[in-house]
Amino acid sequence: MxxxxxxxxxxxxxxxxxxxxxxxxxxxxxxxxxxxxxxxxxxxxxxxxxxxxxxxxxxxxxxxxxxxxxxxxxxxxxxSKHHSAKELLQTLSEFYFTIHEVHTMEFKLQSIKSLHKVTVDNFCNLSDAGKRYFEGTPDDASKEQIEDFLNYMKPIYDEEIQKYYQKISMVKDRLNELKFAVMVKSTPFSVELKKENIEMINEINGLLSMKENFHTPTSSLFEKLRSVTNYDSFELIYISDPIKEELFDDGK
Structure with a gap:
């Protein structure tokens, strides 16, 4: 221009x-x-x-x-098209980050829920990630002390679990809004998308169904849209997959 x-x-x-x-x-x-x-x-x-x-x-x-x-x-x-392209790609980026946030919180929830598996007998098998939930516990604590500590922590775990359920629900609502926002903001380029055989609803649902390697399919869609819209002012920021914490060293 x-x-x-x-x-x-x-x-x-x-x-x-x-x-x-x-x-x-x-x-x-x-x-x-x-x-x-x-x-x-x-x-x-x-x-x-x-x-x-x-x-x-x-x-x-x-x-x-x-x-x-x-x-x-x-x-x-x-x-006008330049502005529409910018909004579309920004919304897709936010959609991608929110998917990552949901999965990160879900992994965190799984970790907290698995704390109920900790007993006096397997306490010594906690991984480094698991030990972070029990910081301050003396290395020479007796079984009775550990049992008292676990009984004290269980209500705290339950409260934290409920908080995460609420947080995840709110973020999923936001994710659903972004899904439709991406669809709406791709409308000005519907002719170009059809020429390139890009079905946005299938692309978006595919991203939602991903359980790992989130960046690869999102980056692929991002590049397709950059080509269709002729917008090259920024690239999709790389984010590695959320890390699932193993509670015990043996993974059990």
Whole structure:
């Protein structure tokens, strides 16, 4: 669009000169005609002359606006599509990040729920990730002390689990909103998408069904849309898959 701007301004300048000269000539002719042809050769009232001149000026201004709109029409269309492409890709990026957030929270929930599996007998088999949930426990704690500590922690686990259920539900609602936002914002490019055989609903549902390797399919769709929309101002940020914490060293 920037390359076309100087050309558009040059064309507008040319039309401006032509239109201005034409209207100057018209006003000149109008003034002369008003004196020689109206009311038997008399000038008439001064107000009539002012009204006539301003009528011509209004027509002149209107024509300049029409010329400007005609010359910049394609530029406005391109600018609008550029903005639509930016919004589409930004929304797809947010959709991708939110999918990652949901799975990260689901893995975290699984870890917290699995804390109920911890007993006095397998406490010593906790992995490094598992031990982080029990920081402050003395290394030489007796079985009775560990059992008392686990009994104390169980209600806390249950409360945390309920909080995560609520958080996940809220994020999933947001994810559903983003799903439809991506679909809506891809509408201005429906013709181009059809030519490239890109079914957005299938692409989006495919991303939602992914359990791992989220970046690869999302990046593929992102690049397809960049090509379709001719938008290359930013790339999709890479995020590695969420890490599933193993509670015990043996993975049991």
């Amino acid at each position: 920037d390359k076309n701007k100087p050309k558009t301004m040059e064309e507008f300048g040319t039309w401006f000169k032509r239109t201005t000269l034409a209207y100057v000539a018209l006003i000149f002719v109008l003034v002369l005609s008003y004196g020689y042809l109206v009311k038997g050769g008399s000038w008439g009232s001064f107000s009539d002359l002012i009204i006539a001149v301003f009528t011509v000026l209004i027509a002149y201004t209107t024509n300049l606006l029409l010329i400007a709109a005609w010359l910049t029409g394609n530029s406005w269309v391109e600018q």
